[in-house]
Amino acid sequence: MGRMDNEPELPKVELLNDRLNLTLAFSKRYKMSTAVCYLRLHFPPELSQTNDEEIEIALANNILARLKRSIRNIDTVIKINRTDFAFLIVDITEHDCKLICERIISSISDTYTIDFRHFSISSNIGICMFPYGAEGPEELQLIAKAQMYVAEARGENQFSLYIGELDQTASRKVLIENDFPYALKKGQLHVQFQPQYNLEKKAIDGAEALIRWNHPSLGEVSPAEFISYAEEAGMSNQLFFWVFEEVCRHIASEKTRIMKYSINLSVNQLLLDSFLQDVTEILNLYSVSAKQLTLEITENIEIYSVKTVNDKLNVLKEAGFTIALDDFGNGYFSFSDFIKLPIDYIKLDRDFVFSLWKNKKHKGVVLPIINMAHNLGLQVIIEGIEDQTQFVEWDQLGCDIIQGYFISKPISFEAMMASIAGIEERAGDVRNQG
Structure with missing residues (x-):
């Protein structure tokens, strides 16, 4: 409201x-x-x-x-x-x-x-x-x-x-909610990156930027615990642009072989009148191309006008951004609306993937989704892959990009750059064994 x-x-x-x-x-x-x-x-x-x-x-x-x-x-x-x-x-x-x-x-x-x-x-x-x-x-x-x-x-x-x-859980929530409005100005927030392994290229060619909060007494606090407070405090837009600028700063800091950096974007931010102007100013400040960035739409869109969302996304695509639809599989919108969206990737919801894996239904359910996406000219990202067995099976199902703790947990930009070769070698060995 x-x-x-x-x-x-x-x-x-x-x-x-x-x-x-x-x-x-x-x-x-x-x-x-x-x-x-x-x-x-x-x-x-x-x-x-x-x-x-x-x-x-x-x-x-x-x-x-x-x-x-x-x-x-x-x-x-x-x-x-x-x-x-x-x-x-x-x-x-x-x-x-x-x-x-x-x-x-x-x-x-x-x-x-x-x-x-x-x-x-x-x-x-x-x-x-x-x-x-x-x-x-x-x-x-x-x-x-x-x-x-x-x-x-x-x-x-x-x-x-x-x-x-x-109650300790309730006490933690109070502490997080009371302290979060000061986290940004006190320099307690930072960005970590989770590499994405491209199965066709046999290489790390993407990474998702994830905001983290190093609380002075609680230690590392995940976004799941504080993003809702940011929204209530009216800080979500401020956080997005801060993350966007941090990613651009890292890209500009050294030459990187990674092709795409993904940033979570809510539809509320997308619909800001000055959104394209604001992100363009940041890109120009760091001499970064929009082609290096993927914007992951992360919010329920069925309550918005599909035409309005499409128009905004088309403008971003024309500017060079890649568009991904996050949390696919949560049933937020109809298929007829989905095929109208000008997107390049779908990212299967982590909980959706886990529930299918747990019930051994992932092959029968996910394979048609992957085939549908490919028929529409889209690539499929699977996140939440945590072990070698999952990696091999999702590879065999024909998805395009693997993300999860098996590839790498979210780490600092410097640590990610230093570990790329090792990640690719390990993934290659597993595929050869599989």
Whole structure:
């Protein structure tokens, strides 16, 4: 969803901190309990793509009205971002706090009808109470947020009250979410490369660029853990262009025999008005050709106009970029839409490949896909290949490019360049044995 500039004003986060400090001082003096609750709304994917400001404002007004009716006049509700709210409930027992949270979830988790369109919204709430759970304002807020993740793990429309033992998985999520907005400016992000082995050329001729986060206390954090936070924080476009520039910088740093470097691209970024201009400026800055880059479309596209996506992709192809469709096999769109896309590669979804391999159905299912792709003039990339047996079987199935830990795990650019000859020799030996 876009910005909701006309939605009702709520107190800012600073007010929550001030109110919490005052309430805690009062509660300590008069020995009262206080609850901090963290609420997260869950919107359906199609809602974020409406680009209809009137629908967004109407939905926001509806939800906020229900929220205000669900709490007492003496309580405080704070909007943190598009999906998250915090509640400060004063002079409350544990039992009554649970009743209020149940009332909130029942009130706002509903199907909303706006302009004859239906949007189903769910929610989760985490609760931490003073003085039973924590005494400091920051700790209360962090624990409440962690408990929200515990509630999410239980399912939709659940709440969770902290009872003295913090869930480690939830704590990790809170730490990642709170620290990620500062990761880029503190220089904690870096790009690794996973080589791609071309079976026809018997050589490494491609590599996928993958962003990584070296967290100061957690160590290496995978994109699966932080990309969703980047999207919520409005940083996904910034991250894409940072990765794009890092790849171009590496390409320009030394002569490389690798033909294609793949970069993940969401449709949201593709549809930016200035996208082609922005990437062209970076290419020119480093004297890199678009022909050296493959853009992997990584997002559900069925909720977009196929014509709009096609037009944008055609412009990129005319500029020299290679286009790959990532996560093929997840059933996001119809075959009739698929054949309209101006793409050069399909990349079979890693989980799809693994499930087929596990159930010994990969030959019967994948072979027709590979043949179909070849008949359409497309090449097929198989990712997630982890051992020699898988490598040999997928080679025999006729796919074009192999990617996975058997070829190489994601590594630094320098390590990849130094290991290419060894990877090719090992792959050649396995094929000769097979």
